[in-house]
Amino acid sequence: MEPAKTAVNLHRSLPDLSATIRPGDALLWGQAHAEPVTLIRALVEQRRALGRLRLFLGIGAADILQPAHADSFDFLAYCGTGANRKLAQAGVLDILPVHYSQLPRLIRSGELRADVVFVQVSPPDGLGRYSLGLAREYLVEAVRHARSIIGEIHLDVPWTYGGPYLREQDFAQLVESTSPLPSSARPLPGRVEAEIGRHVASLVEDGATLQTGIGTIPDAVLANLKNHRELGVHSGSIGEGFAQLCEAGVVTNACKSIDAGLTIGGVLIGGAALHRFAHRNPSLELRGTEYTHDQAVLASIERFVAINSAIEVDLTGQINAEVAGTTYVGGVGGIGDFLRAAQRSRGGVPIVALPSTAGTRSRVVASLSGPVTVARSDACVIVTEHGTADLRGLSIAQRIPRMIAIADPLHRDALERESRMLMNCA
Known part of the structure; x- marks a missing residue:
C-alpha cells in the first residue's frame, strides 16, 4: 500500500464516495461490530451514481443491506450469518465456500478483489496512529493491497494492539461517525x-x-x-x-x-x-x-x-x-x-x-x-x-x-x- 502524498480532508458529513470508488470496483469491510455503518449507509444512498459494485461481506450485524440493493450490488460472502440471511433467502447472495485461513491468500493473489476497503477505526493515539479497533482478520491483507482506504472514525471504538496502524495519509477519505455501533444483544443461554x-x-x-x-x-x-x-x-x-x-x-x-x-x-x-x-x-x-x-x-x-x-x-x-x-x-x-x-x-x-x-x-x-x-x-x-x-x-x-x-x-x-x-x- 503506497501512502497518499497529501493529508486527507476529514468529513463531518457523508463524503462523496464517487471521488474514490469507480464503477466495477470490489469493496470489502470489517464484519460484525466492526462494520462501518456510516460508510455503508452512504454507499447505499449513493449506489446508483457509483455504478455496479461487488461487495464481500462477513457476518452482518448492522442490517443495512437489503435484497433490493441488488439493483446495484453483487453480494458475495463467506457466510450466511446474521443480516446476510435475508440476502440468502432472497437469492441474491453468492457464497465463497473456502476455509477462513484461505482468505488472506485469496486477497493477496487478487482472486478475492479488494479495490476499496472501508475500515472502522479508533481515534488516533498521541503518535497519530489509527487502530483498526474491533477487527484485524482479513482486513490486514486487504489494507495492504487495496487501491484506496476509506476510514470511519468512531469515538466508541477501542484502541487495540496488534497492528497494523494507519496514519492520516493512508486514507483516501475519512469520515467522523456518531452512529450507534451494531447491536450486541444476544439471547441468554437456556x-x-x-x-x-x-x-x-x-x-x-x-x-x-x-x-x-x-x-x-x-x-x-x-x-x-x-x-x-x-x-x-x-x-x-x-x-x-x-x-x-x-x-x-x-x-x-x-x-x-x-x-x-x-x-x-x-x-x-x-x-x-x-x-x-x-x-x-x-x-x-x-x-x-x-x-x-x-x-x-x-x-x-x-x-x-x-x-x-x-x-x-x-x-x-x-x-x-x-x-x-x-x-x-x-x-x-x-x-x-x-x-x-x-x-x-x-x-x-x-x-x-x-x-x-x-x-x-x-x-x-x-x-x-x-x-x-x-x-x-x-x-x-x-x-x-x-x-x-x-x-x-x-x-x-x-x-x-x-x-x-x-x-x-x-x-x-x-x-x-x-x-x-x-x-x-x-
Whole structure:
C-alpha cells in the first residue's frame, strides 16, 4: 500500500464516495461490530451514481443491506450469518465456500478483489496512529493491497494492539461517525445450552488454550469455566464471556506454549463492557487471519481446545455447518482450521457442540441434508445436551451407537433403524 502524498480532508458529513470508488470496483469491510455503518449507509444512498459494485461481506450485524440493493450490488460472502440471511433467502447472495485461513491468500493473489476497503477505526493515539479497533482478520491483507482506504472514525471504538496502524495519509477519505455501533444483544443461554456448556466444560483441563465460535452455546461454555485455572485464549472471535474470564483471573494465558501472557483474537464481538476491557489493553492483541487461523500455529499450542457449532451431524461424524433446509445460514468459516489443529495439538480436543433438536427435527441424523463441511475422517468430540460422543479413533460401527446415545430420546429408535441401512452402505 503506497501512502497518499497529501493529508486527507476529514468529513463531518457523508463524503462523496464517487471521488474514490469507480464503477466495477470490489469493496470489502470489517464484519460484525466492526462494520462501518456510516460508510455503508452512504454507499447505499449513493449506489446508483457509483455504478455496479461487488461487495464481500462477513457476518452482518448492522442490517443495512437489503435484497433490493441488488439493483446495484453483487453480494458475495463467506457466510450466511446474521443480516446476510435475508440476502440468502432472497437469492441474491453468492457464497465463497473456502476455509477462513484461505482468505488472506485469496486477497493477496487478487482472486478475492479488494479495490476499496472501508475500515472502522479508533481515534488516533498521541503518535497519530489509527487502530483498526474491533477487527484485524482479513482486513490486514486487504489494507495492504487495496487501491484506496476509506476510514470511519468512531469515538466508541477501542484502541487495540496488534497492528497494523494507519496514519492520516493512508486514507483516501475519512469520515467522523456518531452512529450507534451494531447491536450486541444476544439471547441468554437456556436449559439446553446450559447443559451443553456443562458437558463441554468438563472436557477442558486447567491450563488449556481455548477457541470458541459465537452464540449462546459458547456463552454457556464460558459461563461454566469460572472455576477453572490458568486458561489461555487463541480464537477467531473474542466476546464478553472471554473478557469476564480475563477480569476474574481465570484466563491468564500463563501456560500458553506461544504468546504467553497474551489473549489472541481476530475480531471483538460484544458491547460497551467488551470495548472497555479491550481499550489500550496490552494483554490483548488482535491479529490477522493468517495468524489466528493458521493450522501450524494453532497445532503448536499445547492443550488447544477448539469449540465450534454445527447445524447437524450424522451418525458417522460428518458435519454440516452451512445449510439449514434450503437456506445458507452458516459457513465453512474456521471450523475446519480449528478442529484439525486441535487434533494435531498435544493434548488438544476438537469439539463440536449443538442442541440435539431444532424444533421437532433431530440434528443428529443418519444422512446430512446439506453439504459436508467437515469430513468424518476429521473425527471430533460431539456434544449435545444428552452427553458426549468422542469419535476419535473409532470405526463407523463404533461411532453409530455413541451418536445415537446423545440424540434426543424421541429420535433414537428411528436413528437405530436408519443406522442398519447405513451400515449396509458404509
